[in-house]
Amino acid sequence: MSPRTSAAAGAPEEAYTAEPFVPERGGLPALRRAAAECRGCPLHLNATQTVFGAGDADARVMLVGEQPGDQEDRQGKPFVGPAGRLLDRALAEAGIDPDETYVTNAVKHFKFTQAEPRKRRIHKAPSLREMTACGPWLAAELAVVEPELIVVLGATAGKALLGSSFRVGEVRGTVLEREIHGRPERLVPTVHPSSVLRAQDDEDRKAAYGGLVADLKVAARALG
Numbered sequence: 410m411s412p413r414t415s416a417a418a419g420a421p422e423e424a425y426t427a428e429p430f431v432p433e434r435g436g437l438p439a440l441r442r443a444a445a446e447c448r449g450c451p452l453h454l455n456a457t458q459t460v461f462g463a464g465d466a467d468a469r470v471m472l473v474g475e476q477p478g479d480q481e482d483r484q485g486k487p488f489v490g491p492a493g494r495l496l497d498r499a500l501a502e503a504g505i506d507p508d509e510t511y512v513t514n515a516v517k518h519f520k521f522t523q524a525e526p527r528k529r530r531i532h533k534a535p536s537l538r539e540m541t542a543c544g545p546w547l548a549a550e551l552a553v554v555e556p557e558l559i560v561v562l563g564a565t566a567g568k569a570l571l572g573s574s575f576r577v578g579e580v581r582g583t584v585l586e587r588e589i590h591g592r593p594e595r596l597v598p599t600v601h602p603s604s605v606l607r608a609q610d611d612e613d614r615k616a617a618y619g620g621l622v623a624d625l626k627v628a629a630r631a632l633g
């Protein structure tokens with residue numbers, strides 16, 4: 410029988426959290442400045458910079474994605490790459506004014522794999538631990554912006570806001586009412602715009618894009 414050392418028993422994993430970095434006052438400018446210095450989980454080590462949310466504090470709609478992609482990591486702004494361009498087009502088609510939106514992500518640093526230095530950086534899904542660590546930033550954004558509606562873009566945003574049992578296929582295109590961080594929120598989940606870009610062929614892509622626009626129209630109607 411092997412002796413049970415404390416290491417073998419497994420010391421609890423150190424919790425990753427952004428909590429100590431989040432300022433209590435100062436609105437979006439203070440949050441953005443502080444988030445630039447966040448060391449709440451290891452994702453800051455390899456990414457270029459924090460990609461905080463963008464938009465006005467009085468925006469009516471908050472759109473929540475997964476995490477910055479390659480372009481977002483380089484430019485420091487959310488949804489400025491291919492997925493963002495597709496999202497803007499779909500929003501316009503659904504009748505949602507991009508100027509009335511606040512756009513952000515569940516996780517604020519780009520997670521990727523790279524075969525060799527200077528090779529293409531390939532997106533890697535954030536873990537539940539990283540999503541949980543970054544949650545205080547999203548909670549702080551919600552508290553400041555107080556949106557009338559949250560558009561949940563895909564599974565990661567859904568899990569971050571609604572818990573790990575979230576399944577986008579079960580609730581997409583419907584208006585959910587949930588208490589989140591002590592506030593009653595209305596949410597419309599839909600697919601992530603990147604999933605439209607990943608479609609196998611033109612026909613699938615058209616169908617996936619049509620589905621995204623249809624869900625965003627539900628959000629537009631809910632806003633009135």
Ligand code: URA
Nearest residue numbers: 474475476478487488
């Ligand atoms: N995908 C996301 O989820 N967010 C971005 O900002 C860009 C791509």
Ligand code: SF4
Nearest residue numbers: 447449450517518543
């Ligand atoms: Fe902080 Fe979020 Fe970046 Fe992790 S991913 S270091 S919690 S901002």
